[in-house]
Amino acid sequence: MARLIKYTRGVKTPSSIGAKTCKLMDLCDGSADMPIKAAESEPTIGQHFFATRVDPKSKDVFIFVIHGENSEFYLTDKTGKLRAASVFENGVERLITNEKAAEKYKAEMTLWAGEALILPPTGAAIAGNS
Numbered sequence: 001m002a003r004l005i006k007y008t009r010g011v012k013t014p015s016s017i018g019a020k021t022c023k024l025m026d027l028c029d030g031s032a033d034m035p036i037k038a039a040e041s042e043p044t045i046g047q048h049f050f051a052t053r054v055d056p057k058s059k060d061v062f063i064f065v066i067h068g069e070n071s072e073f074y075l076t077d078k079t080g081k082l083r084a085a086s087v088f089e090n091g092v093e094r095l096i097t098n099e100k101a102a103e104k105y106k107a108e109m110t111l112w113a114g115e116a117l118i119l120p121p122t123g124a125a126i127a128g129n130s
Contacts, residue, residue, distance in 0.1 A: 001078050003119040004039070004112055005061065008052045011037040015051070017062065017073075024093060025075050025084050027060065036062065041115050050112050063108045074105050 016033035023030030038051035051062040064073040069091075075084040085101030086093055098105075 001061070001080055001116070003116045003121070004050050005052055005078060007119050008037050008039045008050055009056060011039060014054055017051070020093060021073055021086065021088075024086055024095060025073070027075075038062075039115075041111060043111060048108065048111060050115070063105070063112065065104075065108060072101070072104055072108075074101065074108065080109060 014035050015038045016035050017027075019028065019030045019033050022028040022034040028034050035054040036051040037054060038049045041048040041050070045067070047066040049062070049064050049066075051064070052058065053060050059077045061076045061078065062073065063076065064071060071088040073086045073088075074082060076082055082098045082101060082105050084095065085098060085105065086095050
């Protein structure tokens with residue numbers, strides 16, 4: 001997880017999590033989008049993202065996947081323990097239980113564990129991100 005966090009914090013162009021998702025996950029008051037830095041994986045199905053807040057002191061890690069008009073969003077930290085999950089389906093975003101999210105979250109963590117294997121060790125510089 002440390003390799004992914006280091007790599008993501010080094011991403012040059014920030015992105016954001018929508019204010020509605022941010023509020024739903026109890027991370028903000030919902031008045032503005034929350035700035036993040038995100039890395040994207042390129043598997044064959046869907047868009048998969050690993051993200052951290054722009055604030056380097058934050059412990060929050062976000063893993064989300066977009067499948068066309070639907071998405072899944074997971075909140076964790078460097079421990080990898082799932083803290084909260086939401087889904088966006090049929091135009092509605094809602095929280096789901098961690099138990100309901102567990103299987104898909106585990107699949108996302110497996111995908112990102114594979115991505116971490118190709119990154120340099122946490123003590124090494126990452127080309128293009130320093």
